[in-house]
Each structure stands twice: as structure tokens, then as C-alpha cells.
Amino acid sequence: MEIDRTGLAEFLRHRRAALQPEDVGLPRGQRRRTGGLRREEVAVLCHMSTDYYARLERARGPQPSGQMIASIAQGLHLNIQERDHLFRLSGHEPPAHGGESEQHIAPGLLRILDRLDDTPAEIVSELGETLRQTTLGVALSGDLTGYRGPARSLGYRWFTDPATRGRYAADDHEYLSRVYASKLREVVARRGPRSRAAHLAELLLNESEEFRAFWDRHEVGVLPTSGKRIIHPEVGLLDLECQTLLDPEQSHVLLVYTAVPGSETHEKLQLLSVISAPLR
Template identity: 40%
Template sequence: MDKQELAAFLRSRRERLRPEDIGLPSGTRRRTPGLRREEVAVLAHISTEYYVRLEQGRAPRRSAEVLAGIAGTLRLSSAESAHLHLLAGTLPLHRGTVQREVRPSILAVVERLPQTAAIVMSADFEVLAWNDLAVALMEDFAEQDRAGRNLARKAFPVVGSPLPVVPPYGISDGTEFQQHVVMRLRTTLAQHPADDEVAGLVQELRTGNADFARLWERQDVHPAPVLTKTFRHPAVGEVTVDCDALELTDQGQFLVLYTAPPGSRDADALALLGVLGADAGRAPRRS
């Protein structure tokens, strides 16, 4: 159980609620934002002392039923409730490290997809495999080391990093992507508490990038799906593609597919990029 992260998460969710949200009078003498701790405790049918200890990171492990009561009181979404249980240790954790080996069958899919830019990404945003169209659309990942292939580092360059302080690959949704990265990394860190590499990445970004640190303190855990993405490519201009991220649940990885409607200007741009990539002699690769 990560008591400190659990405490911070509970405080952030309590402070966002107003008394009137749960049928209580707002009053005029409140000194802190949101609900009072004793109000949460009463509504969740637990002692105030125990709830205070939870928010101070001093409470022992508690049952799933108690946590469900707290989640209902704080009006947590299903994703937030799952994260609460994960932090409290009532959901199974991944005791090992983030999986970075891609199954051969997934590699075959990536290499054979026609007119589709495809990458496989680890739970902490390292690009593990890619095809030639992904190289043409984004970059030649084989020319980067592991740190350079991490999309979280591209989204949040740290102080002194050689990476440019602009959205990676000129994407139009840079702010939304940053929010997605932070929320996904929060879940990954909770799922892999023994992975020093993930913890190190989060610490590096928290201390080296003010935007990451600010978003991390918000404690948000429910990323909105990214349905489309626009790349600004130096050879073909703007390319707007459908973006589908398929979770490989047994691996903890994501197969990300970029496609365009047949016959569209964007499909033509992808086709041209495929030709340019083939002329450059690029081939599907893995890390």
C-alpha cells in the first residue's frame, strides 16, 4: 500500500467536492476547500479518526468495503475508484517490472498492416516496436536510445535536455497529450511499485519539468480517449489521422494505430509518406 500517494489522492478528491454536491449546507465559516474530513467519515460510515489517519498516510490496510464507501462518498468515477483500491492494496499489483519484450505475433501484425502507421508502446511510454510508415510519419526510432524513444520525455523535456520544448512531431493536441501521459504514468507507477525505472522516470519529470509537476499534483487518473491526432510533417504538411490505442492486457503494452479514411487527402499523405519511406530504404524494426 502506497500510503503517501493514497493520502494525497484522497485529499485532492475531497477538496474538489462542495457540501451542496452531497446535500449538505455550504455554510459561511469553512476554512478549507471542499468537504470536511469528519463529513466524509460520517457519510462513509467510518470513524473520523480513521479517515484522518488515511489522509495523513498513517492508516493500516483497510477492507475493500470501507474503500468502496469512501469512493461513493467522494463521488469517484469508476477509474478513480479503481485507482483508490490500487493505491490501498486491495487490487493485485504487478510485482515485476514493466514488460518491454513484444510478442512475435504482435510484431508480425505491426509489420503487415497496410497503410497504417503502427507502434507498440510500453506502459511508461517507451516505443518498443514500429513499422516503416510510423518511421516516415514520426521519426526513425532506431536512431534514438531508449531514453530518446520515450514519448513522456518528448512531451516533458527536462531542464538541460536536448529535446525541443514543442509538442513532439508537431502534434496539434500537445496539451491533451501531456495530460494523458501524466494520468497514465500515475496508474503505471501504482501498478508497478517495484519498478525502479518507472519511479525514476516520474521523479526525473517531476523535478525537471514544471508542467509535469503541476499536472502530477492534480492527482487525475482518468485519461480521455484520443480519437484523432494531427501531425505537422515537413514533407507533406498537416496529416490528420484516426488514433486507436489497443491495450495488450497480458503484456501491459499498447498497440497504437494511425489511419486515415480511404480516399481522403490525409490517406493520400500517408500513402506518399509510405513511398518516401520505402525510397529511403527503411524497414520495420523493433527496439
Template identity: 40%
Template sequence: MDKQELAAFLRSRRERITPAEVGLPAGPRRRTPGLRREEAAQLAFISAEYYTRLEQARGPRPSREVLAGLARALRLSDVERDHLHHLAGAPPGPPPGPSREVRQSILDLLRRLPQAAAFVTSATYEVIAWNDLAAALMEDFSALSRRDRNLVRRVFLGPHPHGRRLYGVAGDDTFARTAAKDLRATAARYPDDPEVAGLVSELLAGSEEFTRLWESHDVSTQRTLRKTFQHPLVGPVTVNCDALDITDLDQRVVIYTATPGSPSEEALRLLSVIGTQRMDVTG
């Protein structure tokens, strides 16, 4: 354990976080850049005295549970989390669960694709970032809870408005098979993550189709390169589907584009204007 380097690293990470980022008031008398020590300790669920001793290079070696709390409280990236573990003399093990932190360059990419519907999914098929056109084509994800933004839960357990399983996508059975296979591989990569285990248990309990696919033990997948959405406002929209893997974060960027000059391209242009407003609702 390198107490001096650990102390300096914790201090530098704490000072870069603004109170507003973690939902705390700045207050008129705040002299400390970033968070106060007691605030960081509270967010990490440890005592302020213990955290202070760590920053003063006087504390004992923190446990893995404490390190996990510090990484969460200080909003460390995966690389920073690993560095924290090495400084504490506890080399990191496998990631505790699928990452939900989307790199800023990926968020910028989504915004720079105004003519494409693009979004990012975690290893469990949770939609964790999206652009405006993706929300207009599929659903206003900002209005949903984390639970309801999970596409594998959506396809197997619903809701299925108007009898459509997944935004009216033709070939949703193919997506269901692919998702089940992907989730089995994800469960193997994160065997100790309670969210992954809980999702699998919920799907096994609620869907005979998922249970059948799960028990096949298949992990190979075949991606669909074209999809047709049955949109309630603009009708059918056929798109090319490209998926880009972000290997270090175990995430995927999905990009839907229409063939230039096609009716679907015109439909996407119209959706970019309409946005997520419900023009089919009167009154």
C-alpha cells in the first residue's frame, strides 16, 4: 500500500467534483475546491474520520468494500478504479458489474449524428445514452426508469402496446434470440453482479420463451443488418443497423440509418422535426 500516493490521488479526485454533480448545495462559505472530506465520506458510506486519515496517509489498508464505495463516491472511471486498487495494495479483480459510464466522446458522437438514430446499450441491453432521433423513432427514454429502458426485459416481459413487442420491429424474434444469447455471455462475465443475476431470474420466472432460449446454452449471435419499425405517426421506417462495440467498457453503440433518397429517409427527417411529441393524442 502506497499511503502517500493514495492520499494524493483521493484528494485530487475529491477536489475535481463539484457539489452540484452529486446533488449537494454549494453554499456561500465553501472554501474547499470540489467536495469536502465529510461529503466524500458520506457518499462512500464510511466515517469522516476514517476518510480523513486516508487523505492524511495515516489510515490502514482499506477493504475492497471501502474501495468500491470510494470509487463510486468519487465517480472514478474504470481505469481510475483500477489505479485506486493498486495504490491500496489490493489489485483489482474483474469489474463488479457492467459499466454504465458512457465516455464523453461517445456522447459527442451521438449528438453529431442528427440524421441517424443512435444509442448506447450496456452489456445487459440497458439503453444508457441516446440522441433525439433515437428517442423519436423508438421511445422517449428520458421519461423511463432504468428498469424500463432495458430492451431485453422489454422484448420478453413487455409492455407490448398494441400487441407490438419492440416498437413494432419486424423480426423481433431474431432480436429476442440474440439478446438471450448475449445475456448468457454477460452473466458469465459478471458472475457476482446482483443486477445481472436479478435480471436473469426475472426473465426465467416471467417468460417461457426466454427460459427455452436460456436452456439452449447458445452464446453465438447473428446480428440483423436491416430492421423495419412500425412507427405510429410516420408508418414503416426501414433502417440499416450497425453496431459498434466499445470493448473496454463492454458497451455497444447502435446506429440506425435509412437508405438515401428512400421513403424511410424522409420519415426520419419528419421524426427529427416531430421529436417525441404525441401528435396522435387529442385534447
């Protein structure tokens, strides 16, 4: 496929003009004259330089990579059909829809997450890969989006990285091991023997004796509890409730962590929000 530079530029300008700062979790600010988002705001959302993005809108510069187009599609809160259109305009075949490899978060789920910045929350894939976190979510669990390869999966880290396990109350470890092994077995059955889930299971069978023991139980349907006991390096033990919102089309889940108002954990979350607040 060939890139349609003019079509790409026009589509990007149109989508940018259609978005307001509050649509993407940005402050509106004062004396705003731009009808939609500014180019520099889109560049921040897409994790690229303003100059690079501006050249795309001016139908200039090199052909963007598929990875860059995926980042733009997410930054502009495009739906799946709009994302596919953007890929074709840039001269790329769109990624496959849904399933375990889907990284594009639905704009509706993003809009909810954007409004939860005073709450620990994250969006995860069916393999336990954190795709997006709120600021307080990062303060609670660390930046979980920076992992690469199989370590992106919490289940993989659970059986291979002691530091991951150290963030959870010791009394919960055995049950959580059952949960992660059970969940992975279900995803393997759903996606098949050539899937990323099957490859992840194969890696863990080779690397973790403990995982092999839980895998050999053939358990399915072991569900995580709503209560989460997380040990934070600065504020200590947190007793949290985890509410979930499922996007069945994308196989993504929004996890929202809350505490009982007036509880010690609630006070600790308030302290975390102060610690994590950006300097002005």
C-alpha cells in the first residue's frame, strides 16, 4: 500500500479539531483560542515531537511506521474503524481486531480513565499487560507500562520476579498463583496453541517450577477477589477494593482501586496523591 499524504494530513487535522482538552484528560487553561486541540497537545498524547506531528499534518516528512500510527490513533482517541482508516492512509495494513494482541484501547474506556486521575486505576489486556495507568495508579504500583517482552504480563512477572510478589501480602500469594495459572490456561484454550498466551505458558513451564505445579492442577475459573492487599514501599499495607469494567470487544479490563472513606488506607491514598502530584 502507498501512503496518501494529503488524505492523512486532512484526516489528522479534522480529528484534532474535533477534540477538546477535556475529552482527552487535559486541562483547558485560560485564553484558549484554538477550536480543538493544539498540535503540541496531540504530540504529547502521541509521545512524539511537535515538529514530527506537524509535518504529518502538512503532508511532509517520511512515511510513519506502524508503531507511530498506532500511537497517533490512541492519542487521538480513535475508534477501531478510524484507527484502521488511519493505517490505510499511512500505507499500512491495519492490525488484526480484538484478541490477545489488541493494544488499541477503545475511546470510551479511555474517557473513563481520563476522569479518574484522583483514583488508582489501570487498563489491562487479557494477558495482564498494563496498557494505561492514571497518575495515582503509577504512584500505587509503579509504572507498569514500561515492561517489554513477556515481562509485560503480570502473571509472568508473578512467577519469575520476586519483587513483583513482594508488593502483595504474603498470605495472598498462594491464591494469586492459582488465579494467574487458571487465567492463563483459559486464555490458551480460547486463543489456541500458537497464540501469545500459549508461548507465555511455555516460557513459564520452562522457567518456574512453582508455575508447573499450579499448571498441572488444570484449574480454571479461579477468580480474583475484589479485595486487594498491596504493600507500598512508602506508605505500607493498603486494603483496597478493586472494581472492574470489561470491554468485551477489545478484551480489555479497566481496574479501579478504592478504599473505604475514613479508613487508614483512604488516608494513605490521599498521602500518595500528594506525593505523586506534579510540581508546579
